[in-house]
Amino acid sequence: MTRPSLPADSAPRDFEIARADGDLLFDAEGGAYLDLLSGGGTVLLGHCRPAIVDALRTQADTLWNTGAVPVDVRAEASAALERFLPGALRPAVFYSTGMEAAEFALRLARQVTGRRAAVGFDHAMHGKSQATAALGWPNELATLTDFHRLPYLPETTEGDVLERLRATLAAHEVAAVFFEPLLGSFGGHCPSRAFGQSLGELCAEGGALLVVDEILTGFHRCGPAFLHADLGVAPDVLLVGKAMGNGFPVAAVAADRRYPLPPAALPGSTFAGNPLAAAVVATTLTEMEALDLPALVARVEAAVRAGLAGVGEDGAVLRGRGALWILELPDAERVARIMEHLLRERVVASPTARFLRLMPPATIGDEHLARACRVIAQACRATAPVR
Numbered sequence: 001m002t003r004p005s006l007p008a009d010s011a012p013r014d015f016e017i018a019r020a021d022g023d024l025l026f027d028a029e030g031g032a033y034l035d036l037l038s039g040g041g042t043v044l045l046g047h048c049r050p051a052i053v054d055a056l057r058t059q060a061d062t063l064w065n066t067g068a069v070p071v072d073v074r075a076e077a078s079a080a081l082e083r084f085l086p087g088a089l090r091p092a093v094f095y096s097t098g099m100e101a102a103e104f105a106l107r108l109a110r111q112v113t114g115r116r117a118a119v120g121f122d123h124a125m126h127g128k129s130q131a132t133a134a135l136g137w138p139n140e141l142a143t144l145t146d147f148h149r150l151p152y153l154p155e156t157t158e159g160d161v162l163e164r165l166r167a168t169l170a171a172h173e174v175a176a177v178f179f180e181p182l183l184g185s186f187g188g189h190c191p192s193r194a195f196g197q198s199l200g201e202l203c204a205e206g207g208a209l210l211v212v213d214e215i216l217t218g219f220h221r222c223g224p225a226f227l228h229a230d231l232g233v234a235p236d237v238l239l240v241g242k243a244m245g246n247g248f249p250v251a252a253v254a255a256d257r258r259y260p261l262p263p264a265a266l267p268g269s270t271f272a273g274n275p276l277a278a279a280v281v282a283t284t285l286t287e288m289e290a291l292d293l294p295a296l297v298a299r300v301e302a303a304v305r306a307g308l309a310g311v312g313e314d315g316a317v318l319r320g321r322g323a324l325w326i327l328e329l330p331d332a333e334r335v336a337r338i339m340e341h342l343l344r345e346r347v348v349a350s351p352t353a354r355f356l357r358l359m360p361p362a363t364i365g366d367e368h369l370a371r372a373c374r375v376i377a378q379a380c381r382a383t384a385p386v387r
């Protein structure tokens, strides 16, 4: 019987992690694995970073949840987030997941514009609720009235995407256009700056809010604090999450200061901005400011580019930036075989369909990173069809 191929987003049986430290995961027997998954791109500063663990412990001894009642630590988290944001944006509300943040952005856009329709692009990831799934990756669950998911890269050109967007904005009362600057759950495609500028202009002309989703790319994961700046995009609403909690569940919505935050947009939820999450955010962001994250991430980029320069010869395409890289293989079966090779060599990455995502912590050690790249290059070579 042939061994079943590794299903997307899952690890093989007999692979269980008991603890983590920095750029390493450890199984129950103490075996170490190099972590290029970093908790779905969340653990940008490495696992169990002492200052963040301390902040969480102290907060756990003090106060867990007050619901919507104000707490100092939430104000601290909000102020820390504001230090990272472009001047036009202010923190609006914290959530526990990116999907909730994206849902709120949609409600906010509907309230601000008085319109209903929403536009997203193929292969983007904004979450797995009905509404957020309808705006991103192709799936059959999520087809909703007033939602328009347009063809995107790589299936069509930037010019065609913009033309279709123009037509959709003309034909419908669009409240929001959702945009992920780099397709981090697909092939890593990133459009040109000219595209970014036209996208902003079209949204402004069409009266739709531009919601930029930097839940994965934000906080220097791809180099700059936020990738939209490199693309010449000025978001009306910015979604952030993942690295902001270094693995703790938290996300947030930032909105242009011009827009009110009407209660009718239903901000908040039971756990929104809870003190545990807020303490982690305040400390994680302060830790980020003390590090030279752009330099750390540039170092990761240089090592990945050099270490995986040859994978093209073995049928893999490498795309990405900073500390977010995606290897595209011809099919999921090849990805599964590469993953088996990586796990034998004790390297953990993130397989999804025909893609293998590499998202190391920015703090990964030079030797670990070089070794991981060597193992990945070997895996690509070992699984390549015989030439």
Ligand SMILES: Cc1ncc(COP(=O)(O)O)c(C=O)c1O
Pocket (backbone or CB within 6 Å): 040, 096, 097, 098, 099, 100, 102, 125, 126, 127, 128, 180, 184, 185, 213, 214, 215, 216, 217, 241, 251
């Ligand atoms: C860009 C982006 N947006 C939104 C989400 C959804 O976040 P969550 O899984 O926290 O709901 C993800 C998750 O991977 C993501 O990568």
